[in-house]
Amino acid sequence: MTAGIRTRDLGIDFGGGVGLHDVDLEVPARGVHALIGPNGAGKTTLFSILTGLVPPGRGTVILGGRIAYCPDTPEHEPWLTAAEVVAQSRALCGLPRDATSDRTVLARCGLVEVADRRVGSWSRGMTQRLGIAATIATGADVLVLDEPTSALDPFGQAEVLRLVRELGDERCLVLSSHSLAAVERVADTVSILHRGRLLWQGTLPALLADGLSATWIVRVAGVAGVAGMNDVNDAADLGVLEERLRARPGVVVARRGPAELTVTYADAATGTRRLASDLAAAAVPVVSATPEAGDLDSAFVALVTAHDRRTEEIPT
């Protein structure tokens, strides 16, 4: 796998243990990579070192090509038009003038209709998209976007995430975000930074599998269209399902609500293997079976909490 970014033993000390410690990051040359971490984890510091804005205290950074960075709150000269901002970005990288390409970049970011408007009074969402346009215009192989969806409304977020996904299909795109739902939608690979240390890195499916619990929430179907009867039928179906699942070996079943059971296995891998066949054998209509913890939020919280517990246990 060619790397877009590779760091070895990267570190910086701000004093009192704050900074970055032994960061060995590996980001593929193509795809969307999300760097996530609690506030103060060191994400912006790491981006600043990767992009050469801050020299590291120690370690190395190897890049697969030119890198461009868009800060979380991009600022543009207010008297410039959007087209001029993009042209300026291209010129600062020593690239020749190319008004057609500038328009294409603005069109990709949904800004072509306002290309000739001065950007001084633009909304946060438009300013953010213009920052991304200026970043794309550099033609860099590695794009780093610091919290590109923060402070955007749901429409703005969807638009930026669509663009992020598109760009990641062409080159190496790294973003940081506190919106784990957004990360789950667009990222191919993820790294988790906490207190300046890289706790985890790998593909999103691997991270989700790591965080998967051994418990599933199973909801049964009622009899649709029978007024006032749904609860009664749900209860009846639930009772039958409960009894039949209990008869299966190694399954722990508990009631969760009027139409829901929790079904727990010895471990997540056993559950993944057996849940579908156990439900089929029970032969009761089921609406859904959802892992109790199987999303990025729970995987993230589990990793960070486990790390904190371990470090608290180490005597000082």
Ligand SMILES: Nc1ncnc2c1ncn2[C@@H]1O[C@H](COP(=O)(O)OP(=O)(O)OP(=O)(O)O)[C@@H](O)[C@H]1O
């Ligand atoms: N130049 C500096 N001098 C001293 N401390 C610094 C410096 N830059 C960052 N820090 C500290 O390093 C830690 C990491 O900060 P950083 O901004 O990189 O975190 P972050 O993960 O981007 O946080 P957030 O999600 O809140 O933006 C913080 O405790 C911050 O106060």
